[in-house]
Amino acid sequence: MNNLRKIFLLSAGIVATMATANAQSMMDKEISGTMQLQGMYRQGNLGQLNGILNANGIPSLPDNNYWLNLSMNHIHKQFVMEDGIGASFTSSSAPNTTNGINAKYNQFQIYGRLGYNISTDQNLRVFPFLGINLSQAMLRIRDDKRTQSTSDFSSELLNSTSSKTLWNPRFGLEFGGGLDYLIGVKDKKVENFTIHRYIPIGVRVGYYLQTTSSNWKIDDNYNLNNGPSNKQSAVFINVNIGLGYKVQRP
Numbered sequence: 001m002n003n004l005r006k007i008f009l010l011s012a013g014i015v016a017t018m019a020t021a022n023a024q025s026m027m028d029k030e031i032s033g034t035m036q037l038q039g040m041y042r043q044g045n046l047g048q049l050n051g052i053l054n055a056n057g058i059p060s061l062p063d064n065n066y067w068l069n070l071s072m073n074h075i076h077k078q079f080v081m082e083d084g085i086g087a088s089f090t091s092s093s094a095p096n097t098t099n100g101i102n103a104k105y106n107q108f109q110i111y112g113r114l115g116y117n118i119s120t121d122q123n124l125r126v127f128p129f130l131g132i133n134l135s136q137a138m139l140r141i142r143d144d145k146r147t148q149s150t151s152d153f154s155s156e157l158l159n160s161t162s163s164k165t166l167w168n169p170r171f172g173l174e175f176g177g178g179l180d181y182l183i184g185v186k187d188k189k190v191e192n193f194t195i196h197r198y199i200p201i202g203v204r205v206g207y208y209l210q211t212t213s214s215n216w217k218i219d220d221n222y223n224l225n226n227g228p229s230n231k232q233s234a235v236f237i238n239v240n241i242g243l244g245y246k247v248q249r250p
Contacts, residue, residue: 034180034200036242038069040086042208042235044107048228049139053103057096058141061105064091069109069238075246080115080127080178100145101162109135115178123182125202131174133208137232139166139216166224168216170232176206182244196246204238 043065050060071084088107095102115129143162150156180202188195216227 030246030248032075032244032246034073034075034242034244036071036073036200036202036240038067038071038084038086038204038238038240040067040069040204040236040238041065042067042232042237044088045230045232045234046091046105048230049105052228053093057099058101058103059093059096061091061093061103064088064105064107067107067109067238071240075117078117080113080117080125080129082113082115082129082131082178083111085110095142095144099143101141101143104140104142106138107135108138109133111174113174113178123184125178125180125182125200127179128177129174129204129206131176131206133170133172133174135170135172137168137170139168140164141166164218166216166218166227168227169212169214170210171212172208172210172233174206174208174236176204176236178202178204180240194248196248198244198246200240200242200244202240204236204240206236207233208236209233 044063046061046064054060065088067086067088069084069086071082071086073080073082075081086109091105093103111131111133113129113131115127117125117127119126141162141164146159146161147156147163150159180200182198182200185197185199188197210231210233213229213231215223215225217223
């Protein structure tokens with residue numbers, strides 16, 4: 001529950017920041033933003049984790065480098081504020097041929113970025129950015145042979161199994177730059193407002209710096225010592241496409 005509480009608090013902070021920016025934007029004659037889907041590549045470092053899995057008879061996990069993010073950006077004058085959530089695709093090891101135990105691994109993230117558009121072209125945004133990132137790694141150990149060894153409900157309740165879920169919370173910073181090319185589509189008029197619509201196609205390139213190295217945890221935030229401690233700092237690149245809007249009023 002503590003892990004979920006931290007994620008909720010950070011989400012609330014990001015939303016509050018963006019809401020404040022949007023409230024300020026409402027005082028202007030122009031409001032703009034984007035909803036977008038992002039595919040991201042960031043190389044994961046699973047060498048130390050795989051070494052521990054192998055030492056305990058669990059086959060290695062494949063790379064966990066690809067993510068899918070849902071994000072929004074909010075434009076206020078030249079400032080670009082981007083927030084989003086994302087998750088990596090699941091990496092699954094092969095089962096141990098003797099005991100059937102295998103592992104599954106995912107990563108989840110919430111992030112917020114602040115950039116400044118240096119382009120003077122109305123159809124192009126180019127912005128360096130600085131961001132914060134809160135993420136969780138989730139390691140699931142599956143012991144299907146023993147979990148599924150009985151068909152009786154009462155027997156299953158106290159069945160001895162190695163199945164469990166472990167968590168590793170992480171905090172990091174992001175440094176990078178973004179570029180969006182805006183493909184215009186037909187404007188829409190609503191009363192006295194004009195809505196300029198466009199399809200943004202863009203890219204983000206940067207470096208994720210993991211600044212914490214916390215213990216892995218299990219139920220009720222119970223700390224586990226001697227777990228994999230290598231940080232996941234790495235270059236990242238994501239491409240995005242979405243739907244953008246710019247509302248103008250007289």
